[in-house]
Amino acid sequence: MSAKDDDPVTHDAADDDRGNQATGIAAGGWGSLKGIARIIGQSEPSAEALRTLYRQNKPGGVMCTACAWAKPGKPHPAEFCENGAKATLWELDKRRANAEFFATHSLTDLRHWHDTDLEKAGRLTDPLRYDPQTDHYVPVTWQEAYADIGARLKALDQPEDAVFYASGHAGLEAAYLYALFARAMGHQNLPQSSNMCHETTSVNLQTFIGTPVGTCTLEDFDHCDAIFFFGQNTGSNSPRFLHTLKDAVDRGCRIVTFNPVRERGLVEFVDPQNVGQMLTGHGTEISEQFYQVRPGGDIAVLVGMMKSVLAAERDAPGTVLDQDFIATETLGYRETIAQVESYGWPEIEEQSGLTRAMIEDASEVYLNAKNVIGIYGMGLTQHVNGWLNLGMLVNLLMLRGNMGRPGAGISPVRGHSNVQGQRTVGIGEKSAHMPADKLKELFGIEAPTRNGLNAVHACEAILEGRVKAMLSLGGNLLRALPDRERMEAAWPQLGLTVNIATKLNRSHLFPGQTGYLLPCLGRLDKDMQAGGAQAVSMEGSLSHVYGSVGEATPPGDAVRSEVAIIAGIAQETLPANPHLEWGAWIDDYALIRDLIARTYPDDFADFNARMFEPGGFYRGNPVRDRIWKTESGKAQFTAPDCLSALGAAPAGEDVLTLITMRSNDQFNTTIYGMSDRLRGLEGERDIVLLNAEEIARLGLKEGDRVTLISAIEDGITRRVPGLKVVPYDLPNSCIAGYYPELNPLVPLSYHEKNSQTPAYKGAPVRLLTEAS
Structure with missing residues (x-):
């Protein structure tokens, strides 16, 4: 379908939006405060949550768990936004998804819950193992979990049969140990949430x-x-x-x-x-x-x-x-x-x-x-x-x-918040992400040289039965992936799944043949170890590194830090190595930061001394000095061999280009509610947006229910039914809907060619009326 040149899209930013219910709504303002107030009412936050908000993104305070935007050296009195406040209140809620909760609800039952309601169950408090006989998660001790996970990882035919996924939640300390654990085990299968976006x-x-x-x-x-x-x-x-x-x-x-x-x-x-x-x-x-x-x-x-x-x-x-x-x-x-x-x-x-x-x-x-x-x-x-x-x-x-x-x-x-920083300290599938010479020098490890699997390649390997174990350090990977129906069907065939998390999400409802759900401290929680209260660190999108100190009471006595959980599993998996001092690292995270500084001296010199500098300390960037670390040593112009980023997508009058969006009532796959205030959309997420001309051309009317199907023909049917048509100001040939609900329409193979990032912003689809 071609754009209609006789009706060009206006370019005056002050003009009214055609068909846009959000006309006249500004970002921020009273609407933002009302959005925060609504989450306060829903999440039952503790009094500590309000104190945490006051300290959020300030020097010596706690760094937001939401986006990665910079933290200024001279902060505002309230240095948090609507999304950051929602993330904080959501995590510090009083409700508990404890052992009693899981005794009451089977996983089959929970699969019928909405994503929002799963997280509203509250903070996880007990280490759990999936019991396939009863279809329930049941309590286990930490040592039982560590020993069994370690034994199963050691029993794999080869280290590459395991995949260690990381979301952007964990601090640099936990991320570094996770990357070290994988390479000490002998693989570099370290996909990360960045694989889905940047x-x-x-x-x-x-x-x-x-x-x-x-x-x-x-x-x-x-x-x-x-x-x-x-x-x-x-x-x-x-x-x-x-x-x-x-x-x-x-x-x-x-x-x-x-x-x-x-x-x-x-x-x-x-x-x-x-x-x-x-x-x-x-x-x-x-x-x-x-x-x-x-x-x-x-x-x-x-x-x-x-x-x-x-x-x-x-x-x-x-x-x-x-x-x-x-x-x-x-x-x-x-x-x-x-x-x-x-x-x-x-x-x-x-x-x-x-x-x-x-x-x-x-x-x-x-x-x-x-x-x-x-x-x-x-x-x-x-x-x-x-x-x-x-x-x-x-x-x-x-x-x-x-x-x-x-x-x-x-x-x-x-x-x-720390997706960039995790890559900086080694989370990634390439040897360059964690230098082999440093691993040899510091730990006596002969690091693997073969590149590992990113998220798309790991999923392809799961579908082919080549991956046997999946460990997830935070996140909701199964919900974030393309081709979700295929992946949900394949996930339970894994021999081992381990999810380290603060709250319940949909990924946890598809355990492997042996499945663990392990509760961890969040960044906002006080982290007390044998060496005293611990701080963690993260890197923002402008390459500054910040220290963060949580002060909220943990949700339960059995909840452990991400560092402790990673170290506990590693100790049970790896052969003894006097240079891998897991117990000491649990006690004192400053020792981990010293290792980060020794591994990446150009970026993290004097790490411990600098981590609480107001505004963070800058890692530096060679481009700022016009040093180009490319193959040629020069910056590279790129000749455009085409005019469209859609590639060779199917074309035709019946093909629409799907863009997926997030509402301002969600963060990544976490959905706080059904209000998309800034777009004037309320009450439902199973919708598709089209401009009024396209609705008329397609013989539809506002409120009709339609089915979207993928226009990519590879022998696999991909469809999402029951979507309500809503008029909205969009270009012709464009259709929009929410992520992650429309992820099933995007094939795993439809991605950016060099990085395999899913092409969620340009997927070809066809629209069917419910009658058809």
Whole structure:
């Protein structure tokens, strides 16, 4: 289905949204406070929860368990957002999913519960083992669990039969031990939640500019003249970032946004800590231009912007491009420019869904700015050609030297609070993630050299019966995966599953032939060990590392820390090694941080002394010094070999492009409720969004129930029925719905080609009426 050029999408950020129930709603403001109040009422938080919120994201306090946005050295009085408050209140609730709860409810029964209700059961308190005879989790002692898990891991035919998955919840200390445990066992099967979202960044940014992470710091936002957003929803996913954006706009920074959905957080923000804005309800306009690009059309947009920049250079030679930067710091410029210029404006307009005038207006902002930051989220990474999305954004920034100087650079906005940090300390399937020479020097370990499995490859191995054991350090992997129905059917065939968690979720309801559910402390809980109260650390998306001290009372006497659980299993699995001092590491996490500093001295020198620096300590980034750790030693321009990030997806009048979204009442797979306030959607998540023209064209009406089926034909039927049609302001040919409910429509094989990140933001689907 092609975009209708005679009805272009408006680009004025102040215009009303066509069919958007959220018109006029600003991010922040009283709505944010009401959202927090509702969770207070639902979660029955303890008095400690309110004290925790006061300490949240402040030096010497507790770091938020939600997003990875930076923690400023000079925090606001309330340095938390709606999502961060919800995450804190949700975790510190008084309810308990204890042994009595599991004696009452079978797993078959619990599979009928909604995700929200599973987590509302409360904090896990007892180590549990699945009993297939009764279909219940039953209590076990910690030592029984450790011994049996260790025995089963040792009995595997080969170490590679095990997979150790990690979410972004655990601190650097636990993550480091987990990565060490895997390699000491003899495998590098260490998939991580990043595989579901920003692995496109980790793999491809390394190729383009020699770093797997963004290049900006918080201070850069004080000096940038323009910010370009691609595929990121700040209002729901990282609301504290809105304070930074408001300050930038107030001093004159111009913001341009490209997103298929007109997300309210990037339209207007009412600062809850600004009395004037709260009293009047009038906020700050964040984006001066907002373009609703067709899903997959970002490559075309960026090609068009580059053409505009090159045209300006032709009109005023030597005044637009940073020729010195291009000549001395980069490779591939001529080939890239030739490819860009080969595309005509009609095909750029067709693929982007925008007019030439819109793209040239955006380009004017870029041309009039000295320092530019490119921001992006999963709208760029979760595509088949996500690599080229990212490469084109790098190209645009490099044309005018917007890399390696203050106020400029590229900045992915990461999701989970320590997902980037876990990769920094070794969670990853490649030997480069944890240097073999250091493992030999520190522990006498001959580290494996064969790359392990990421999330998609691990799932393929599970479907083929090659993986026998799955350990999960936090997270809700089975719910987050594509092809969910196939994966839920395959999961119970695993010989061993171990889930380390704070709360019950759907992944726990599909244990393997032997299945354990082990309760762990959360970051907010007081962690008392033999060496006294322990602190943990994490890394934000701007590469700063923060110390965190939990002070809340743990949910039960039997609950253990993630460090203690990992060490306990490792001790029962691995042969004796005097250099693997698991017991000492449980007692004193500072010893683990010393090991991290010795393993990664360039990033973590004087770790223990620096971990509570206000604003965190910066790991550094070679790009800031224009050091390019690429194969060539130069930054790499990337020639666009196509104009769409959708790849070779099926086409036709009956094919729609599905984008999955998160509501502002959820965080990743945790769903707090049925309110998507910023989009004006309430009460139900089994919905699909289409613009009014598409609804009419398809012969539907608002409120109809439809079935979505995958348009990818590989012999497997994928469908989600019972979805209510809701009119919403979206580009033509685009259909939207909620993650993770629509994950079954995305094949495991439909992913970004270099990183295997699932293509959740550009999946081809067909729509059937319920009658058909």
